[in-house]
Amino acid sequence: MPASRPSPERKSRRAYHHGNLRQALLAQALRTIHEDGVDALTLRDVGARLRVSRTALYRHFSNKKALLSAVATEGFREFRLALSDAWDKAGRGRAGFEAQGLAYVRFARENPSHYRVMFGGALREDGCDTDLDRESTGAFRVLVDAIAELQRAGNTRPEPPELLALVAWSGVHGLAMLAIDGQLERPGVVIDDVLRFHVARLADALGIRA
Amino acid sequence: MPASRPSPERKSRRAYHHGNLRQALLAQALRTIHEDGVDALTLRDVGARLRVSRTALYRHFSNKKALLSAVATEGFREFRLALSDAWDKAGRGRAGFEAQGLAYVRFARENPSHYRVMFGGALREDGCDTDLDRESTGAFRVLVDAIAELQRAGNTRPEPPELLALVAWSGVHGLAMLAIDGQLERPGVVIDDVLRFHVARLADALGIRA
DNA sequence: ACCTGAACACCGTTCAAGT
DNA sequence: ACCTGAACACCGTTCAAGT
Numbered sequence: 001m002p003a004s005r006p007s008p009e010r011k012s013r014r015a016y017h018h019g020n021l022r023q024a025l026l027a028q029a030l031r032t033i034h035e036d037g038v039d040a041l042t043l044r045d046v047g048a049r050l051r052v053s054r055t056a057l058y059r060h061f062s063n064k065k066a067l068l069s070a071v072a073t074e075g076f077r078e079f080r081l082a083l084s085d086a087w088d089k090a091g092r093g094r095a096g097f098e099a100q101g102l103a104y105v106r107f108a109r110e111n112p113s114h115y116r117v118m119f120g121g122a123l124r125e126d127g128c129d130t131d132l133d134r135e136s137t138g139a140f141r142v143l144v145d146a147i148a149e150l151q152r153a154g155n156t157r158p159e160p161p162e163l164l165a166l167v168a169w170s171g172v173h174g175l176a177m178l179a180i181d182g183q184l185e186r187p188g189v190v191i192d193d194v195l196r197f198h199v200a201r202l203a204d205a206l207g208i209r210a
Numbered sequence: 211m212p213a214s215r216p217s218p219e220r221k222s223r224r225a226y227h228h229g230n231l232r233q234a235l236l237a238q239a240l241r242t243i244h245e246d247g248v249d250a251l252t253l254r255d256v257g258a259r260l261r262v263s264r265t266a267l268y269r270h271f272s273n274k275k276a277l278l279s280a281v282a283t284e285g286f287r288e289f290r291l292a293l294s295d296a297w298d299k300a301g302r303g304r305a306g307f308e309a310q311g312l313a314y315v316r317f318a319r320e321n322p323s324h325y326r327v328m329f330g331g332a333l334r335e336d337g338c339d340t341d342l343d344r345e346s347t348g349a350f351r352v353l354v355d356a357i358a359e360l361q362r363a364g365n366t367r368p369e370p371p372e373l374l375a376l377v378a379w380s381g382v383h384g385l386a387m388l389a390i391d392g393q394l395e396r397p398g399v400v401i402d403d404v405l406r407f408h409v410a411r412l413a414d415a416l417g418i419r420a
Numbered sequence: 421a422c423c424t425g426a427a428c429a430c431c432g433t434t435c436a437a438g439t
Numbered sequence: 440a441c442c443t444g445a446a447c448a449c450c451g452t453t454c455a456a457g458t
Contacts, residue, residue, distance in 0.1 A: 042450065044451085052423080054451090056424080059422060119387060119391060121391060169384070170385040173388065174381055174386075175380040204415050205412065206411070252431065254432085264444090265433080266442055424458100426456105435446085439441085
């Protein structure tokens with residue numbers, strides 16, 4: 001650690017309003033998106049809520065898209081933890097696979113706006129955000145690793161785990177999108193039953209037995 | 211037809227620039243979205259390209275969201291035709307089911323921006339657009355009807371066709387979203403192989419035999 | 421280095437006015 | 440009925456200037 005710096009917390013409190021403005025900006029963006037949706041997110045509002053100039057943000061993010069990219073990155077991090085947690089807590093195996101699927105959809109339904117930002121399309125447009133790439137790959141790998149483990153035990157189809165994982169990922173992704181679009185709310189259907197049926201079919205499709 | 215109106219095509223050519231402005235606005239919006247993406251769609255630009263005032267649009271659409279809703283409605287109409295066509299041309303049966311899945315993803319990949327508008331979330335926000343609801347339901351019913359036909363021949367699982375259709379729909383929807391996000395373009399994967407493998411797994415999952 | 425206020429070029433939408 | 444131009448309240452972003 002550095003030896004002697006002039007006690008930052010005293011003087012800077014009024015001069016520079018935030019010790020960690022970047023983190024505060026990101027947290028506020030997440031809060032606004034969660035509460036009011038992504039359309040309500042304006043850089044001016046974020047600044048105002050943090051008692052900071054409208055342009056202070058540009059010291060930490062090159063533009064609005066970069067902020068949204070950071071929001072998506074954080075989303076994939078939470079996502080990865082949720083999937084990994086579900087897999088472990090359900091005791092792995094086929095039950096773990098299905099629990100992961102349900103955890104996937106649960107995250108999307110609890111954070112619909114955040115989820116939409118993660119899969120919005122601000123992603124791959126131009127110069128790819130390496131942090132975002134790394135985190136989204138990390139979340140996907142939780143699923144690939146789970147399937148690879150099942151496969152080593154001889155409990156799946158023989159194709160490469162990445163290919164099998166893609167089928168499962170697409171299935172829950174599509175299901176999550178339909179769920180947050182409200183297209184699963186039809187008369188006479190119980191959503192939780194649909195979700196359970198769906199992940200069981202995905203497990204079948206991959207030949208998951210144990 | 212009405213008896214006598216004063217030959218509209220002569221005088222109105224300069225007075226009212228369009229005989230069918232609504233249709234022209236919708237066509238221009240579709241063109242812009244297809245060529246430059248939804249972010250490039252501004253009401254001012256649509257008006258300018260049609261040599262019409264910026265506010266002329268408000269005579270035909272209550273606001274920008276209504277225009278996008280009409281765009282989505284038109285998308286579901288084309289969608290329904292593409293799915294129905296694929297089912298028939300492949301001779302129905304399991305081949306027809308798989309052809310429908312591939313046609314679904316093909317539409318999304320050929321019209322990524324349009325597809326994103328269709329599933330964007332402008333949909334269900336507040337007062338539902340009945341036209342949009344009707345068209346999106348119509349597209350979904352093509353799939354439900356196909357599965358019901360397979361089921362009558364004893365070639366699927368026994369659950370309600372709507373439930374089975376939801377699994378297939380989610381699967382291809384998720385696959386389409388990943389495809390247009392560029393997340394299927396990994397080293398060493400041939401996208402068409404992934405798509406074919408995927409729809410075959412969906413057919414398996416529903417117990418489609420013939 | 422980090423933050424500010426004024427300014428610029430946009431945008432959707434409203435409204436009184438024209439024909 | 441259908442269209443127009445001016446105006447309003449926003450927005451992201453830039454930039455010279457402060458500490």
